[in-house]
Amino acid sequence: MLEVRDLTKSFDGFVAVSRVSFDVPKHSVSAIIGPNGAGKTTLFNLITGHLRCDTGRVVLNGRDVTGVPPHDLCRMGVGRSFQRTNIFAKLTVYENVQAAFVSHRGRGWNAFTPVRDLYRDETLRLLESLRLADRAGEVAGFLSHGAQKQLELGLALALEPDILLLDEPTAGMSASETRETIQLIDRLARERGLTLLFTEHDMEVVFSIAQKITVLHQGRVIADGSPAAVRADGGHVGAPHDDW
Known part of the structure; x- marks a missing residue:
């Protein structure tokens, strides 16, 4: 490959x-x-x-x-993560992954969908697979280092x-x-x-x-x-x- x-x-x-x-x-x-x-x-x-x-x-x-x-x-x-954690520290875990989906896919046919609802199902499924679903509402900057690295992995995966x-x-x-x-x-x-x-x-x-x-x-x-x-x-x- x-x-x-x-x-x-x-x-x-x-x-x-x-x-x-x-x-x-x-x-x-x-x-x-x-x-x-x-x-x-x-x-x-x-x-x-x-x-x-x-x-x-x-x-x-x-x-x-x-x-x-x-x-x-x-x-x-081609996706990539870095040595230093590269997340949106002031956003929630959910908002981080959702933003990655929006960045990758755009709004498409969702032009009239409220931003908070864009790619909701995809975001929740990915958080579930990362075992971060129960922390979706937490601010990313307050996560442990390990959890932040897992979230960064999620951002990379959201780019498919x-x-x-x-x-x-x-x-x-x-x-x-x-x-x-x-x-x-x-x-x-x-x-x-x-x-x-x-x-x-x-x-x-x-x-x-x-x-x-x-x-x-x-x-x-x-x-x-x-x-x-x-x-x-x-x-x-x-x-x-x-x-x-």
């Missing part, structure tokens, strides 16, 4: 991503791992059009989308992506929040037939759901394959959490 070919990006002479190539099969759950500074977030920014690459290509469903702006990629079915890129979806979470979030992501990916690509420092998380793993080090791919193959390679996993 997604093909990355020889992507390279430099900043003032520093090569952050160097000739990176890998594939993300359709309906797969794939992970990108590596120590801090390996180039994971830069790579995500290149794939999603937030940065322009120096050389290389990004191909989505056979179409070259290199350098396509994020809003156009969104229309083509075919492929979803998650940048460290469990960063800053407690152990219990991490387990709950990973189970949620895995379930939603299967239920919705999503293709999922995520970065993560927690190797337990990676090996619990990833079907394919790409390892970056100093901007280069040093391993790419099944979890069993990457684990057998030895030196790429098991580093202290603070370093990864």
